[in-house]
Amino acid sequence: MGTMSRRRPPAPPVPVRPRQPGRAERLTEVLERDGDTCIWCGRVLGGLVQPTTEHVVPRLKGGPSWLANEVAACRRCNAERGHRAPVDWLEECERRGWQPDAGRLGRALDALQAAIDREGGQRRARPYLDAQLRRLRRRRPPSGDGRTVAS
Numbered sequence: 001m002g003t004m005s006r007r008r009p010p011a012p013p014v015p016v017r018p019r020q021p022g023r024a025e026r027l028t029e030v031l032e033r034d035g036d037t038c039i040w041c042g043r044v045l046g047g048l049v050q051p052t053t054e055h056v057v058p059r060l061k062g063g064p065s066w067l068a069n070e071v072a073a074c075r076r077c078n079a080e081r082g083h084r085a086p087v088d089w090l091e092e093c094e095r096r097g098w099q100p101d102a103g104r105l106g107r108a109l110d111a112l113q114a115a116i117d118r119e120g121g122q123r124r125a126r127p128y129l130d131a132q133l134r135r136l137r138r139r140r141p142p143s144g145d146g147r148t149v150a151s
């Protein structure tokens with residue numbers, strides 16, 4: 001008894017991470033950046049329309065857990081989208097007659113690509129993101145967007 005020979009195993013190193021704000025803080029930052037509507041259905045967030053953030057490139061597809069990979073969405077849309085690709089889900093929202101924000105999605109994907117270029121890595125997310133950006137650019141601009149209606 002009382003032997004001093006057993007040393008405690010060294011504590012696992014504390015992972016050094018870039019500043020990772022908590023969930024509420026992330027939501028606030030995303031809402032300040034993107035506005036307070038759901039990217040998919042356009043409803044104003046708050047009250048019964050519960051605000052969440054979701055990953056543009058799903059974690060399952062290698063999307064990083066960065067703010068640049070998060071967008072504001074309502075809880076319903078977030079849950080219904082699941083792991084669907086963002087452009088697939090955008091088009092599904094359009095079929096449902098919702099008002100998804102394709103412009104915001106394009107900006108989010110561009111910003112994520114810029115962040116990945118800056119930070120490096122993300123080998124799985126890159127090709128996925130490239131394919132989504134190509135699909136988004138191939139889409140025709142939504143009709144009714146221009147000033148085609150004579151006054």
Ligand SMILES: [Zn+2]
Binds near residue numbers: 038042043075076078
């Ligand atoms: Zn929604």
